[in-house]
């Protein structure tokens with residue numbers, strides 16, 4: 001059970017020496033209780049009470065790393081139920097399951113597709129994180145397929161097997177790559193936990209009954225294994241959501257350490273649309289790892305986009321730098337248009353301008369990341385603001401005309417803007433999708 005700020009304060013030296021950066025021991029204690037500061041900031045803590053305080057400084061959900069190097073993925077470490085309370089910190093890892101009965105040629109093709117599932121969206125790269133290889137045949141074949149995957153991909157691996165010899169064979173070669181073992185059950189928890197401990201790799205535990213799942217996690221802990229992932233097994237989606245919510249609430253609200261681990265969910269459906277929907281639900285409802293069977297680029301793009309939205313800080317919208325952007329081979333007669341610095345607005349306009357093949361300038365106005373209509377309503381996208389942005393952008397030095405295209409939704413400001421800026425205002429289409437034909441006619 002986590003300690004309160006006052007509980008922690010009672011254990012501190014109470015000298016108010018300020019070496020931790022806080023003006024009093026009480027302030028440090030309060031910050032430690034909220035996980036806002038590291039315990040080692042106070043150099044005077046008695047070793048005898050250190051372990052109790054270390055417990056208090058741990059996050060309610062453990063952060064677990066899978067893989068190594070630049071493709072290492074960290075999952076868990078969350079502190080809130082809902083993203084509006086703070087934000088979600090570690091995006092759900094998304095991966096695809098491949099059976100080891102896949103032929104070498106087909107496996108290589110699948111790996112090639114998975115390696116390529118990386119997209120640019122609103123200025124960020126979003127990509128798949130995991131490959132899960134599932135044992136369907138002999139241990140030797142499983143190890144051979146693990147070899148082949150590691151030779152063809154740098155992504156982190158999940159080793160799906162109930163065969164301890166197959167797992168040990170793979171781990172003896174690749175433990176430094178820190179694959180995730182999936183999954184221990186009540187039949188093998190001790191052996192699997194010992195194996196994971198021996199090779200310092202994380203272990204997933206799968207059990208349908210939540211109470212038993214918690215007991216298995218405790219058993220893994222007794223074997224000295226801390227890097228645990230929970231899975232409540234295959235169930236109807238509604239039952240799964242119930243489990244995922246229950247585990248999250250117990251871990252974050254009740255601070256129950258025995259379930260304070262990231263959760264893994266598998267979406268397996270013969271219908272790829274249903275599978276993508278199921279995977280999307282698991283991303284939204286608290287799964288830290290989501291594995292799916294079908295490997296389709298559209299599935300990956302949809303799920304990665306959903307994940308990007310869920311794991312964006314709702315209080316800090318994605319923004320682009322407010323400035324003049326030149327699109328294509330611009331010249332002195334190229335059209336100039338204005339939008340906001342909300343990433344989604346800017347990149348939507350950018351996509352349509354590129355599609356039009358009409359070289360143009362886009363001026364992004366600093367609206368603190370608000371979209372056009374929101375910014376206009378909040379008086380962040382006003383004639384004064386746009387005039388100021390035009391001046392700062394230096395666009396006048398790049399062109400020899402005086403026309404500015406504004407979004408159709410804010411046509412109401414055209415007269416005022418014309419007066420304040422001295423530019424001739426052209427009202428553009430309401431939706432960015434209207435830009436290609438609009439620009440071609442212009």
Ligand code: SF4
Nearest residue numbers: 016017018020025042
């Ligand atoms: S460094 Fe330790 S003793 Fe000094 S004020 Fe901070 S908590 Fe108190």
